[in-house]
Amino acid sequence: MRIARASSPFLDGILGLPHQVLDHGFVRVIDYMGDDAAVVQAARVSYGAGTKTVSNDRGLIRYLMRKQHTSPLEMGEIKLHVKLPIFVARQWIRHRTANVNELSARYSILSREFYIPELGRIAEQSHTNKQGSGAAIAKVNADIMRQELIDHSESAADLYELLLNENDDGERTFADRPQLARELARLSLTLNTYTEWYWKVDLHNLLNFLRLRKDGHAQSEIRDYADVIFEMVKGWVPLCAEAFEDYRLNAVLLSKQERDAVALMMQGKVPKVQGLSAREQAEFEQKLKVLS
Numbered sequence: 490m491r492i493a494r495a496s497s498p499f500l501d502g503i504l505g506l507p508h509q510v511l512d513h514g515f516v517r518v519i520d521y522m523g524d525d526a527a528v529v530q531a532a533r534v535s536y537g538a539g540t541k542t543v544s545n546d547r548g549l550i551r552y553l554m555r556k557q558h559t560s561p562l563e564m565g566e567i568k569l570h571v572k573l574p575i576f577v578a579r580q581w582i583r584h585r586t587a588n589v590n591e592l593s594a595r596y597s598i599l600s601r602e603f604y605i606p607e608l609g610r611i612a613e614q615s616h617t618n619k620q621g622s623g624a625a626i627a628k629v630n631a632d633i634m635r636q637e638l639i640d641h642s643e644s645a646a647d648l649y650e651l652l653l654n655e656n657d658d659g660e661r662t663f664a665d666r667p668q669l670a671r672e673l674a675r676l677s678l679t680l681n682t683y684t685e686w687y688w689k690v691d692l693h694n695l696l697n698f699l700r701l702r703k704d705g706h707a708q709s710e711i712r713d714y715a716d717v718i719f720e721m722v723k724g725w726v727p728l729c730a731e732a733f734e735d736y737r738l739n740a741v742l743l744s745k746q747e748r749d750a751v752a753l754m755m756q757g758k759v760p761k762v763q764g765l766s767a768r769e770q771a772e773f774e775q776k777l778k779v780l781s
Contacts, residue, residue: 494522495522495523495524495526495527496524497521497524497724497725497726499721499724499725500518500521500567500721500724500725503517503518503721503724504517504518504519504520505517505518505519506518507572508717508721510573510713510714510717511573511574511604511710511713512604512605513572513602513603513604513683514571514572514573514574514577514604514683514714515570515571515572516569516570516571516572516714516717516718516721517569517570518567518568518569518721519568519569519570519687520567520568521565521566521567521568521725522564522565522566522567523564523565523566523692523726524565524725524726525546525550525726525727525728525729526546527564527565528550528553528561528562528564528565528692528726528729529546529549529550529561530564531560531561531563531564532549532553532558532561533549546728547728547731547732550728550729550732551731551732551735551736553732554729554732554733554735554736554737555732555736559693560693562691562692562693562696562729563691563692563693563694564691564692565691565692565725565726565729566689566690566691566692567689567690567692567695567721567725568687568688568689569687569688569689569690569718570685570686570687570688571685571686571687571688571714572683572684572685573683573684573685573686573714574603574604574680574681574682574683574684574710575678575680575681575682575683575684576680576681576710577604577708577710577711577714578591578684578686579680580708580711581688581702581711581714584690584694584697584698584701586690586691586694586697586698587688587689587690587694588688588689588690589686589687589688589689590686590687591684591685591686592684592685592686594671594672594675594678594684595671595672595675596671597671598653598655598671599649599675599678599682599683599684600683601646601650602682602683603642603645603646603679603681603682603683604681604683604710605635605638605639605642605681606635606638606710608628608631608632608635609625610709611625611626611631611634611635612624612625612626613625613626618706621706621708622708622709638681641679642679642681642682645677645678645679645682646678646682648677649674649675649677649678650662651666652669652673652674652677653668653669653671653674654666654667654668654669655668692722692726692729695718695722696722696729696733696737698715699715699718699719699722699733699738700733700737700738702714702715703715703716703719703738741776743773743776744765744769744773746763746764746765746769746773747765747773747776750773
């Protein structure tokens with residue numbers, strides 16, 4: 490018997506194909522389940538589309554997103570194979586709502602690949618954000634710093650290979666040296682070394698990941714991965730992606746005080762926001778710039 494299942498021509502066309510991110514990284518779709526119709530079906534608790542039209546589906550999905558009725562979004566799932574630097578992986582794994590299986594450096598020998606930022610990415614520490622980057626560093630200094638990163642990464646890789654003391658045939662490279670256990674040899678590696686994992690997540694939690702990691706305050710490198718993944722999402726579930734952009738990604742959230750101030754503005758009055766700190770006031774003014 491032929492069993493019909495939801496299919497996405499877009500995802501079917503890119504299954505298994507790596508989409509490059511950074512210098513040695515990639516994202517590729519391994520498998521998926523569901524589509525826009527699966528989200529709608531779950532919301533209606535029915536077994537078929539019936540007489541509903543695409544416009545009805547779009548309206549329902551937008552309603553779900555607008556009212557934050559998120560459980561129907563969990564009917565969609567996607568499994569990705571991702572190659573990424575270790576420091577990006579440590580940020581990524583903070584999203585504890587996916588199934589993850591990572592390459593084990595206790596069992597496998599990691600490739601001699603590490604992320605080196607482009608010159609334009611070499612930036613100074615932000616003076617206003619302790620976890621962010623500031624202005625780009627002048628090229629003459631950026632060249633030196635970038636080369637220092639390269640030299641340190643190469644030196645760490647050399648030490649790793651020396652400690653492993655193993656050639657491509659699995660034999661000792663140097664007969665007079667012992668082989669350090671792989672689980673200990675990996676201690677020599679730098680955070681820009683590449684790792685890999687399979688990452689399976691439902692659509693609801695994937696959109697939460699994208700909302701946070703496509704934000705301008707997220708680190709540039711993980712934003713690059715989020716941008717590539719979101720293009721895949723737009724091809725897979727275009728109605729959900731559209732609603733997500735309108736109601737989550739490009740929306741602003743107002744506090745009670747900000748809402749009251751906007752209400753006064755709409756009445757032609759000058760808003761006087763009470764109870765906001767200086768930082769909250771500055772953020773509110775920034776939101777108004779977005780709205781204007």
